[in-house]
Amino acid sequence: MRRLTIINFLIVLGCALAVGLSWQINHEAIEAVALKLFRAEGRSAFTLIQTARHWNAIQGKVYVPVSADTPPNPYLRTPDRDITDNLGRRLTQVNPAYMTRQISELLQDSDVQMRITSLDPINPLNRPDGWEAASLRQFEISGELERVERVQDRYRYISGLIVQRECMQCHEDQGYRVGDLRGGISFSVPAEQVDLLVSEMQQGSSRVHALVLMLLSLIGVSLFSLFYLVRGRLQASVMAQAELQQLVERDELTGVLSxxxxxxxxxxxxxxxxxxxxxxxxxxxxxxxxxxxxxxxxxxxxxxxxxxxxxxxxxxxxxxxxxxxxxxxxxxxxxxxxxxxxxxxxxxxxxxxxxxxxxxxxxxxxxxxxxxxxxxxxxxxxxxxxxxxxxxxxxxxxxxxxxxxxxxxxxxx
Ligand SMILES: Nc1nc2c(ncn2[C@@H]2O[C@H](COP(=O)(O)OP(=O)(O)OP(=O)(O)O)[C@@H](O)[C@H]2O)c(=O)[nH]1
The missing domain is CATH 3.30.70.270 (Reverse transcriptase/Diguanylate cyclase domain)
Incomplete structure (x- = not known):
C-alpha cells in the first residue's frame, strides 16, 4: 500500500512537472504573441506614414498657408520655401520631414506616440532618445530595419528610413546617397492594454492547465491503482495456485512427490x-x-x-x-x-x-x-x-x- 502511495505521488508529480512545463511555454508564447501583435500594428502605422511621406515627396513641393502652428520650416533651406499665392496669402513649403513632425505633434495628447528621428538630425528636436539611438546603431551594423520591444511601461516599435531618390532634394547637403539609412520613425503605446490582454489570456491558460493537471493526475492515479490492484490479485491467485499445486503434488512430511x-x-x-x-x-x-x-x-x-x-x-x-x-x-x-x-x-x-x-x-x-x-x-x-x-x-x-x-x-x- 505504501508503494502504491509513493508511485501515485510520483505520477502526480510527473503530471505536475509536464503540465507546469507546458504552462511555462504557453505563458512565454502568449507574451511573444503580444509582441508580434504590436509589431504588426507598428508596421501598419509605419506603412501609412511612409505612404503619406512618399506622396509628399513625389509632388515635388507641397505648400500650406503659414500659421502659428505651421511657421516656415527654419531647417528647409530652399530658395522657394515661402511664396505668396495670387490672392496674396503667404504659403510655406512642407517637406515630408516637416509633415511627419507636425503629425507627431498632433498625436501628443493621444496614447500613440510617434517620432521621426535620426542619428544626424537637421532639427535638434528629432534627436533620438537612448532606445532609438541604440536601435538605429544596430540597424547600421546588422542591416536590419525593424525593432520591437517592451521598454518599461510602453511597447516600442522603430523602423529605419532609407534614402529614396526623391529625398535627395532635401538631404543631399547632408552627404546621403540613395539607399543609405538616414533615420527612423518610432511608435509607442502604453503596455497597460496589451498587459491586460496578455494577463487575461494567461489566466485562461492557467485555468486550462489546472484542469488538465487534475484530469491527468486522476486518470494516471486511477489507471495505475487499477493495474496495481489487478496485478496484486493475479499474483495472489498465481501464488495460491502454486501453493495448491505444491500441496497436491508434494508429500507434506518428506517433500518428495505425493x-x-x-x-x-x-x-x-x-x-x-x-x-x-x-x-x-x-x-x-x-x-x-x-x-x-x-x-x-x-x-x-x-x-x-x-x-x-x-x-x-x-x-x-x-x-x-x-x-x-x-x-x-x-x-x-x-x-x-x-x-x-x-x-x-x-x-x-x-x-x-x-x-x-x-x-x-x-x-x-x-x-x-x-x-x-x-x-x-x-x-x-x-x-x-x-x-x-x-x-x-x-x-x-x-x-x-x-x-x-x-x-x-x-x-x-
Ligand atoms: N513415524 C511414522 N511412522 C509411519 C508413518 N507411516 C507408516 N509408519 C509406520 O511404519 C511402520 C510400518 O510397520 P510394518 O508395516 O510392520 O513394517 P516394518 O516395521 O517396517 O517392518 P518390515 O517392513 O517388515 O521391514 C508402522 O509402525 C507405521 O506406523 C509415518 O508417516 N510416520
Whole structure:
C-alpha cells in the first residue's frame, strides 16, 4: 500500500512537472504573441506614414498657408520655401520631414506616440532618445530595419528610413546617397492594454492547465491503482495456485512427490516409453523394521527419519529420476530411460547409502535404517503401469523374505 502511495505521488508529480512545463511555454508564447501583435500594428502605422511621406515627396513641393502652428520650416533651406499665392496669402513649403513632425505633434495628447528621428538630425528636436539611438546603431551594423520591444511601461516599435531618390532634394547637403539609412520613425503605446490582454489570456491558460493537471493526475492515479490492484490479485491467485499445486503434488512430511503425483508421472513415463521405445525401471523401497524406530524413539522421531532419508535418497538420484512416497514407509523411484542393469546398480547404491546413513534425532541419538528394494524394468516388453508396479512390489517382497537390506530384481531372484 505504501508503494502504491509513493508511485501515485510520483505520477502526480510527473503530471505536475509536464503540465507546469507546458504552462511555462504557453505563458512565454502568449507574451511573444503580444509582441508580434504590436509589431504588426507598428508596421501598419509605419506603412501609412511612409505612404503619406512618399506622396509628399513625389509632388515635388507641397505648400500650406503659414500659421502659428505651421511657421516656415527654419531647417528647409530652399530658395522657394515661402511664396505668396495670387490672392496674396503667404504659403510655406512642407517637406515630408516637416509633415511627419507636425503629425507627431498632433498625436501628443493621444496614447500613440510617434517620432521621426535620426542619428544626424537637421532639427535638434528629432534627436533620438537612448532606445532609438541604440536601435538605429544596430540597424547600421546588422542591416536590419525593424525593432520591437517592451521598454518599461510602453511597447516600442522603430523602423529605419532609407534614402529614396526623391529625398535627395532635401538631404543631399547632408552627404546621403540613395539607399543609405538616414533615420527612423518610432511608435509607442502604453503596455497597460496589451498587459491586460496578455494577463487575461494567461489566466485562461492557467485555468486550462489546472484542469488538465487534475484530469491527468486522476486518470494516471486511477489507471495505475487499477493495474496495481489487478496485478496484486493475479499474483495472489498465481501464488495460491502454486501453493495448491505444491500441496497436491508434494508429500507434506518428506517433500518428495505425493502418491497421486507419482502415479501421474508413472503413466506419463509409460506413455513416453511406449512411444520412443526407451527402457524404464521402477524401484519400490521399504524401510526395514521401521516399526521398531517408532516404538523406540516415538512417532515424531520416525517422521524425522522418513524425511531425512527421503531427502538423502533424492540427492543420490539424477535430475530426471522421480522419487515419491508410495505410502507409509514405502517410496517409489521412477528411472526413465534406464535399463535393468543400470537400475540395479543404482538400487544397490541407494541400499548401501541408506545403510551408511545416520540420522541424528533431536535427543541426540543416532538412528540407522536399512532399505529393502524391489526392482522391475520394462526393457523390451510393453507393460502396463499397474503390472510394473506389481512386479516391483513382488520383488520387494522377495527382498524382505531374503533377509532385508538388499535389492531384488523381478524375474531374476
Ligand atoms: N513415524 C511414522 N511412522 C509411519 C508413518 N507411516 C507408516 N509408519 C509406520 O511404519 C511402520 C510400518 O510397520 P510394518 O508395516 O510392520 O513394517 P516394518 O516395521 O517396517 O517392518 P518390515 O517392513 O517388515 O521391514 C508402522 O509402525 C507405521 O506406523 C509415518 O508417516 N510416520
Amino acid at each position: 502418491r497421486r503425483a507419482l502415479m501421474e508421472r508413472l503413466f506419463t513415463e509409460m506413455k513416453r516409453r511406449s512411444r520412443y521405445g526407451q527402457p524404464l525401471s521402477l524401484l519400490m523401497l521399504d524401510l526395514d523394521h521401521f516399526k521398531r524406530v517408532n516404538d523406540r524413539y516415538g512417532h515424531q522421531a520416525g517422521d524425522l527419519v522418513l524425511k531425512e532419508l527421503a531427502q538423502m535418497l533424492e540427492q543420490h538420484l539424477r535430475e530426471v529420476d522421480i522419487i515419491g512416497r508410495y505410502g507409509g514407509e514405502e517410496f517409489t523411484v521412477l528411472l526413465p530411460n534406464t535399463a535393468r542393469l543400470q537400475a540395479e546398480r543404482l538400487a544397490q547404491r541407494l541400499c548401501q547409502a541408506a545403510a551408511e546413513y545416520r540420522i541424528r534425532l533431536h535427543g541426540g541419538d543416532l538412528v540407522q535404517v536399512t532399505l529393502s528394494i524391489g526392482l522391475a524394468s520394462c526393457d523390451t516388453d510393453l507393460l502396463s503401469a499397474e503390472t510394473l508396479l506389481a512386479r516391483a512390489d513382488e520383488a520387494l517382497y522377495v527382498a524382505k523374505q531374503r533377509g532385508r537390506n538388499r535389492v531384488s530384481v523381478y524375474g531374476q531372484d
